Amino acid sequence: MKIKNITVHDIRFPTSLQNLGTDAVHVDCDYSATYVKIYTEDPKLNGTGISFTIGKGNELCVSALAHFTPLFLGRTVSEVEAEMASLWKQCTNHSQLRWVGPEKGVIHLAVASLFNGLWDLVSKFHNKPLWQYILDLGDEEFLQKLTFSYLDDVISEEEALRIIRGKRVQLNASRQDILENGFPCYTTAAGWLGYSDEKMTNLTNEYLKQGWTHFKVKVGQDIDRDIKRCALIRELIGCENKLMVDANQIWSVNESIENINLLKEFDLYFVEEPTHPDDILGFKKIKNSINDVKLATGEMCQNRILFKQFIEHKALDFLQIDSCRLASISEIIPILLIASKFDIPVIAHAGGVGLCEYVQHLNIINKCLITNNSTFMSEYADSCAEHLVNPAKIANGSYITPKHPGYSAIIKDSSIKEFEYPNGNYWKTYVH
Amino acid sequence: MKIKNITVHDIRFPTSLQNLGTDAVHVDCDYSATYVKIYTEDPKLNGTGISFTIGKGNELCVSALAHFTPLFLGRTVSEVEAEMASLWKQCTNHSQLRWVGPEKGVIHLAVASLFNGLWDLVSKFHNKPLWQYILDLGDEEFLQKLTFSYLDDVISEEEALRIIRGKRVQLNASRQDILENGFPCYTTAAGWLGYSDEKMTNLTNEYLKQGWTHFKVKVGQDIDRDIKRCALIRELIGCENKLMVDANQIWSVNESIENINLLKEFDLYFVEEPTHPDDILGFKKIKNSINDVKLATGEMCQNRILFKQFIEHKALDFLQIDSCRLASISEIIPILLIASKFDIPVIAHAGGVGLCEYVQHLNIINKCLITNNSTFMSEYADSCAEHLVNPAKIANGSYITPKHPGYSAIIKDSSIKEFEYPNGNYWKTYVH
Numbered sequence: 001m002k003i004k005n006i007t008v009h010d011i012r013f014p015t016s017l018q019n020l021g022t023d024a025v026h027v028d029c030d031y032s033a034t035y036v037k038i039y040t041e042d043p044k045l046n047g048t049g050i051s052f053t054i055g056k057g058n059e060l061c062v063s064a065l066a067h068f069t070p071l072f073l074g075r076t077v078s079e080v081e082a083e084m085a086s087l088w089k090q091c092t093n094h095s096q097l098r099w100v101g102p103e104k105g106v107i108h109l110a111v112a113s114l115f116n117g118l119w120d121l122v123s124k125f126h127n128k129p130l131w132q133y134i135l136d137l138g139d140e141e142f143l144q145k146l147t148f149s150y151l152d153d154v155i156s157e158e159e160a161l162r163i164i165r166g167k168r169v170q171l172n173a174s175r176q177d178i179l180e181n182g183f184p185c186y187t188t189a190a191g192w193l194g195y196s197d198e199k200m201t202n203l204t205n206e207y208l209k210q211g212w213t214h215f216k217v218k219v220g221q222d223i224d225r226d227i228k229r230c231a232l233i234r235e236l237i238g239c240e241n242k243l244m245v246d247a248n249q250i251w252s253v254n255e256s257i258e259n260i261n262l263l264k265e266f267d268l269y270f271v272e273e274p275t276h277p278d279d280i281l282g283f284k285k286i287k288n289s290i291n292d293v294k295l296a297t298g299e300m301c302q303n304r305i306l307f308k309q310f311i312e313h314k315a316l317d318f319l320q321i322d323s324c325r326l327a328s329i330s331e332i333i334p335i336l337l338i339a340s341k342f343d344i345p346v347i348a349h350a351g352g353v354g355l356c357e358y359v360q361h362l363n364i365i366n367k368c369l370i371t372n373n374s375t376f377m378s379e380y381a382d383s384c385a386e387h388l389v390n391p392a393k394i395a396n397g398s399y400i401t402p403k404h405p406g407y408s409a410i411i412k413d414s415s416i417k418e419f420e421y422p423n424g425n426y427w428k429t430y431v432h
Numbered sequence: 433m434k435i436k437n438i439t440v441h442d443i444r445f446p447t448s449l450q451n452l453g454t455d456a457v458h459v460d461c462d463y464s465a466t467y468v469k470i471y472t473e474d475p476k477l478n479g480t481g482i483s484f485t486i487g488k489g490n491e492l493c494v495s496a497l498a499h500f501t502p503l504f505l506g507r508t509v510s511e512v513e514a515e516m517a518s519l520w521k522q523c524t525n526h527s528q529l530r531w532v533g534p535e536k537g538v539i540h541l542a543v544a545s546l547f548n549g550l551w552d553l554v555s556k557f558h559n560k561p562l563w564q565y566i567l568d569l570g571d572e573e574f575l576q577k578l579t580f581s582y583l584d585d586v587i588s589e590e591e592a593l594r595i596i597r598g599k600r601v602q603l604n605a606s607r608q609d610i611l612e613n614g615f616p617c618y619t620t621a622a623g624w625l626g627y628s629d630e631k632m633t634n635l636t637n638e639y640l641k642q643g644w645t646h647f648k649v650k651v652g653q654d655i656d657r658d659i660k661r662c663a664l665i666r667e668l669i670g671c672e673n674k675l676m677v678d679a680n681q682i683w684s685v686n687e688s689i690e691n692i693n694l695l696k697e698f699d700l701y702f703v704e705e706p707t708h709p710d711d712i713l714g715f716k717k718i719k720n721s722i723n724d725v726k727l728a729t730g731e732m733c734q735n736r737i738l739f740k741q742f743i744e745h746k747a748l749d750f751l752q753i754d755s756c757r758l759a760s761i762s763e764i765i766p767i768l769l770i771a772s773k774f775d776i777p778v779i780a781h782a783g784g785v786g787l788c789e790y791v792q793h794l795n796i797i798n799k800c801l802i803t804n805n806s807t808f809m810s811e812y813a814d815s816c817a818e819h820l821v822n823p824a825k826i827a828n829g830s831y832i833t834p835k836h837p838g839y840s841a842i843i844k845d846s847s848i849k850e851f852e853y854p855n856g857n858y859w860k861t862y863v864h
Contacts, residue, residue: 027527056499057532057539058491067488095459099491102681102709103734105537106496107489150708153685153717249534253585276582278737280712281718281745285585300534305710313713410676 001040001077001125004070008113009013009035009408011411012055012421013353013384014430019194020383021054021351024220024250027194030055032421033353034110035411036117040077044172045124049117050354050409051109052324058421061307064110067097072118080118084145088115088330092147104302108327109210115328116358120407130407131364134329135175139164146333147304148391167369174247174368182398185243185380186214188351190233192216201209202315204236211396214242214269214377223259230266239267246272247376249300253282257289268295270318277301283315296320299349305328307335311342320379322349323358332362336370351381354409356392360399361407373399387415433472433509433557436550438501442494443843444487444853446862447783450625450813453486453783456652456682459626462487463816464853465708465785466494466542467843468549472509473536477556481549482622482786482841483541484756490853497544500530504550507787509557512550515694516577520547521764524579528714540759547760548790563796564596565608571596578765579736586740592769599801602662614830615795618646618676620783622665626648629664638669641667643828646674646701646809652682655691660735662698671699678704681732685714687723702750709733715747717757729750731781735759737768745776752811755790764794768802777805783813785840788824792831795837819847 015021021029032055038047051061069092071082080087091111092103104151123133134142139161148157167174170263190203204215217233219226226245233349234243245268250258256274263271263402271293275282277300287295299321301307310316319339326332339346346366350361356379363378378399387408393400402408436633444464444750448452460743464487470479483493500523504512512519523543524535533539555565566574571593580589599606622635636647649665651658658677666675677700681844688706695703707714709732719727730752733739742748751771758764771778778798780791788811795810810831817823821842834840850857 025527025530030528048494053528054531055528056526057496057529058537060532063495064489064492077809079452093457094488095457096462096487098457099486099732100492100538103541104710104734106492106532109532142795148443150649150684150711151712152687153714249556252582255584276737278536278735279582279741282582300531303538303710305708305714309711309713398495402488 001042001045001061002036003037003072003075003077004041004222006072007037008062008065009037009070009416010058010165010421011035011353011416011419012058012427013387013419014426015383016055022192022194023218023246023248025248027055028055031353032058033057033411034065035416036065036175036379038072038117038121038139040324045121045188046115046123047124048410049113049115049120050324051116052111052352052355053109057106060112061110064107065114065147067094068111068114074285077121081122081125084330085147086119088147094329100274103305103327108303109325111327112324116324116407116409119328121185124406127405129361129402131361134365135171135368137145139168139367144331148237150305151334151338153310154312154398155338155341157332160334163340164369165335171368177223178364178367179401182395182400182428183360183367183378184253184376184398185378185394186216186242187212187380188216189381190215191217191229193221200229201236204233208237213397215242216244216272217261218248219245220247223262225401226259230263233268242265242269244269244272244296247274249273249276251275253285256286260286260290260293264290268293270294272296272320273300278306280309280313280315282304282312283310288317294318296347296410298322299325300407301325304335308338311338311344317346319346320343320349321346321362323362329362331372333365336366340371341374343373346371347377348379350379351383353384354388356380357388357390357408360392360402363399364401433477434473435470435472435504435507435509435512437471438504439469440494440497440501441469441848442490442853443467443848443851444627444859445819445851446858447815450729451624454624454626455650455678455680457680458486460487463785464490464845465850466490466497466545468497468545468796470504470549470553477553479549479553479556480754480842481545481552483545483548483549484784484787485541489538492538493542493545496539497546499526500543500546501837506601509553511555513554516550516762517579520579520759521581524759529602534735535759540735541757543759543793544756547762548756548839548841551760552841556783556838557658559837561793561834561837563793567603567800571600578604578762580766582764583770584608586744587766587770587773591764591773595769595772596801600785603800608612609832610796610799614832615792615799615810616808616830617810617826618648618674619644620648621813622647622674623649623661625653632661632664633668636665639786640669645675645829646676648676648678648704651677651695652679655694658691658695662695662859666698675699676701676704676728679706681708683707685711685717688718692718692722696722696725702726704728704752710744711748712738712741712747716745717743720736726750728779729755731757732752733757736763736767740770743770750777751778753780753794755794761794765797765802768798772803772805772852775805777807777809778803779807779809782811783815785816786820788812789820789822789840792834793826795831796833819843819851
């Protein structure tokens, strides 16, 4: 079964019109996707991959893919499956393109969308949900498909194998638990920075009624307003529910320390991205100066090399894997294995376009094969669900495990037609 | 004097044909430039800025600039000069584009080329070489043009001011020294990995005759061959000259330790980029396990936030600033100030396209206004000099201080016509 064509689409949804996704630094997000479609000789078998961006710059990720897609044309799905690790390295370590990376930014996002699509294709080829495909692989076979480059000072492949083998013992029970009870999540959807107090209040009350127990609020534009917003939400949700705040990198290290110490009275479950996502030592300094307040980061963490340092240096308390910024599960699983070794809880980043659909699979794989940590939580925001063929389903504040084959993030053909940039119907007639 | 047009050019020189620039991971470098030309109302006044890349991907940096250039059209040069810091922040912190960065990779390289061009324009407006323009600025005025965001845990603006004021006392003497004696450099040009032993021998002997005293050799594809190459060069240059090796990131942390311990018998002045450029803690681990061998890195270090960590964590011994990867001297000077505070010697990365021309200015500014360290050294490789209007000049292994107005990196019109990609004469007729 050969790959016969790969198309790449620049899809942009005009979410900035509703202030969706707004925070301290991202004030006008148009949720977007670099969307890869991989066609095979069988019209019923194709793969789709997403990398999530927020508008401008999406066209750069789309353009970058022109360098990578030819490598895959004419290969069989079985070849791709067998050579996943070396193909991944050929892309991420491309001798010219790595200069404008390496393994970060535009180039890495492009590789992520392609490999998200390849993993989707391979699991569809086996007619299984991605999580099921992975759980059914032999342990060595699974690890051979991943990248462990630049990680040997923190985890060896033997350690990785031991972790997975240790988890195998309980696999049936943990899988059964997820299939029956789902995977718990929290919502960000009530607390975008562009929302009025009234809108926040209404949404929070609605989410409380739906059974949500964890609520995240954006902070960082004005500390007095941040305090008021935290006080408002804390009053609405009571002491028994969890409150998290997210500063989206707006503070320096010193400002983070000052502001977190002002906000900690609201009993924060964690503070997300207080400062620049590259600042491992800065996060550690902040942690050392805010008593027992916990820090979370990861949605802008560029690759496994940054994550291994964050984890080993104990510079974060919650690991927020981004399924589209990291170059697919080829890179994500090794990071989850490092987190398991250091017993760091994983709370995957979601929302955007396709992230919720991807993290469902990551959560199951992590719980069943990798982590021994007892915190099970993931982000959820229902943004753009209307544009997806199989949007994530939630019941009682938990993800319901997907049963369809593949990695779940497929954009509807009608949405592509409408929102492809700049020639889709919506953008063609959009008045700037 | 208003900016009336900005053009962006994708320039690629086919240097891979001569194995120029080849190393352990970059096996086919076509030295390239994202080249920005800023035109004003005065036909005699324009700015030019370069970001150096090595071929594919250059078109992405060129495309990214379409988002930034409109911000500058119609502004006067004086406005740009006065608002340099806020304009820099508007670009690097663009609310949508930062998602595909932030401050790294394609986007940051694009911003670098633009701001290299703006600094060039401003110094030409004052009819001074960039280094002279900077030395003539008032200390506060100078600092106000730079970015100190995310640096306050490592250096305050007051500390920065104290460093510069302290250097002012000796400024006339240090400037005079550079004007008379130049600025020392080392050459990489003899040791590219693609060169045969014979070619290396001939080139090394030639450079020895020209008065060079520091020689760098690429290593990392095969440790036995690396040992032979080091032995060969060490024999040619004797004990009195310095030998450095550069692994260009090919080793993991554990491999670095193993291989450096095998190479250290050759009395290495430093080992450059043993492992991944993002691995601050990894570099530190390597340093801790190779006795007194010194490490250098920086040409792939993405921004000031990585550099501040490398410096404060004592994870490097030599700081190799890249004038095109960092977003212009707006970001470079604060890093040099941090290096000064921690007394880390700076050995700027050069070669490629335009890097030698830029670092001449950085070296003078650093020696006259910033560092108290006694190591003065910079890289030099004469690659692509034939395409530049004012290529760096060398005498007795030292850069001769440039006297013409601006930041010195101007590509000849004839070279643009020939090597613009894909429609220049060379590429139009190139047979792949």
